[in-house]
Amino acid sequence: MCAPAIIQHGTEEQKKEHLPKIAGGEIVWCQGYSEPGTGSDLASLSTQAVEKDDCFVLDGQKVWSTNADRADWGYILARTEPHVPKHKGISFFLLDMKTPGVTARHLPNIVGTYCEIFLDNVRVPKENLIGGKNGGWKVANTVLGFERSGAHRIAAAWRNLDRIIEFTKETKRKGTPLFKDPLVRSRLTELYVEAQVVRQLAYRIVWLHSTAKGRDIAYEVSVGRLAGAQFQQHVASAAMDILGSFGVLEPGSKWAPLQNFRREYLYSLAATIGAGTAEIQRNIIAIRGLGLPRA
Numbered sequence: 001m002c003a004p005a006i007i008q009h010g011t012e013e014q015k016k017e018h019l020p021k022i023a024g025g026e027i028v029w030c031q032g033y034s035e036p037g038t039g040s041d042l043a044s045l046s047t048q049a050v051e052k053d054d055c056f057v058l059d060g061q062k063v064w065s066t067n068a069d070r071a072d073w074g075y076i077l078a079r080t081e082p083h084v085p086k087h088k089g090i091s092f093f094l095l096d097m098k099t100p101g102v103t104a105r106h107l108p109n110i111v112g113t114y115c116e117i118f119l120d121n122v123r124v125p126k127e128n129l130i131g132g133k134n135g136g137w138k139v140a141n142t143v144l145g146f147e148r149s150g151a152h153r154i155a156a157a158w159r160n161l162d163r164i165i166e167f168t169k170e171t172k173r174k175g176t177p178l179f180k181d182p183l184v185r186s187r188l189t190e191l192y193v194e195a196q197v198v199r200q201l202a203y204r205i206v207w208l209h210s211t212a213k214g215r216d217i218a219y220e221v222s223v224g225r226l227a228g229a230q231f232q233q234h235v236a237s238a239a240m241d242i243l244g245s246f247g248v249l250e251p252g253s254k255w256a257p258l259q260n261f262r263r264e265y266l267y268s269l270a271a272t273i274g275a276g277t278a279e280i281q282r283n284i285i286a287i288r289g290l291g292l293p294r295a
């Protein structure tokens with residue numbers, strides 16, 4: 001998510017420093033966008049960054065940051081100019097998570113990877129700014145464009161669908177193989193059709209990213225994001241119905257079929273929240289895609 005933003009907006013030094021480690025999977029990154037009072041309306045964020053000597057000093061709090069408690073680096077949005085329209089006063093910082101004043105704390109929740117980040121007098125060198133002072137909104141949206149593309153989520157959901165199909169071939173219920181149940185067959189074939197559609201959307205978005213050359217493709221990305229997230233939920237929900245009561249068992253239980261579907265199901269609930277909710281994707285499609293006036 002962050003690498004394409006570094007490629008598009010970063011300096012040569014930033015590219016040299018970060019891209020090889022990202023490509024090599026050597027370091028973990030986290031995203032510091034959301035705040036306790038800021039989610040969908042991201043531009044209203046209130047974490048502050050004040051320019052001082054050779055650095056910016058960050059103060060504020062982030063929330064729902066995936067993997068922040070084990071991240072080496074984070075990319076953080078902060079307000080550098082309070083007296084301009086809100087999206088024009090935001091900057092985008094690369095933050096070494098070991099910097100004094102940074103605390104990441106795990107937030108207990110149903111799937112387990114989210115954190116709060118507290119920033120207390122955190123000094124970030126000026127060379128860690130991307131997109132220039134007050135130029136962070138553009139960079140933030142580049143990240144969101146790639147985050148929402150989400151081909152990996154569609155691929156994962158497809159793999160889950162394959163596993164469920166295999167399960168229905170191998171499992172009998174009341175002496176009859178599951179695959180003979182007409183409701184199961186109908187559900188699986190409908191999901192297969194949906195899988196083909198979202199896969200084509202994912203390829204199209206990859207193609208759009210590689211050919212857009214600055215053209216706004218946000219609404220097309222949102223179409224893929226929404227359809228992909230819904231596909232993820234449809235697969236997880238069908239899996240739970242087909243696995244029956246055994247599906248809710250903890251991974252590790254000898255009675256838990258396919259082991260991790262409970263987590264897949266719980267995680268799927270978040271698919272239409274993270275990276276911008278389904279409602280926000282629909283707003284983008286309505287306004288930028290259909291040309292409808294703002295409601």
Ligand SMILES: Cc1cc2nc3c(=O)[nH]c(=O)nc-3n(C[C@H](O)[C@H](O)[C@H](O)COP(=O)(O)OP(=O)(O)OC[C@H]3O[C@@H](n4cnc5c(N)ncnc54)[C@H](O)[C@@H]3O)c2cc1C
Pocket residue numbers: 030031032033034035038039040041062063064065066270271273274275276277278279280283
């Ligand atoms: C799995 C997951 C991972 C996440 N990872 C990260 C991360 O790594 N870093 C990070 O910074 N954040 C992360 N988030 C946070 C995520 O970006 C926010 O949850 C999301 O943007 C929604 O913000 P909110 O939770 O504050 O909800 P709110 O913005 O308060 O929305 C509440 C409800 O109101 C609706 N709503 C709000 N505004 C409108 C509108 N204009 N029109 C119609 N409906 C509206 C929303 O759709 C939603 O249903 C993650 C969230 C999840 C679920």
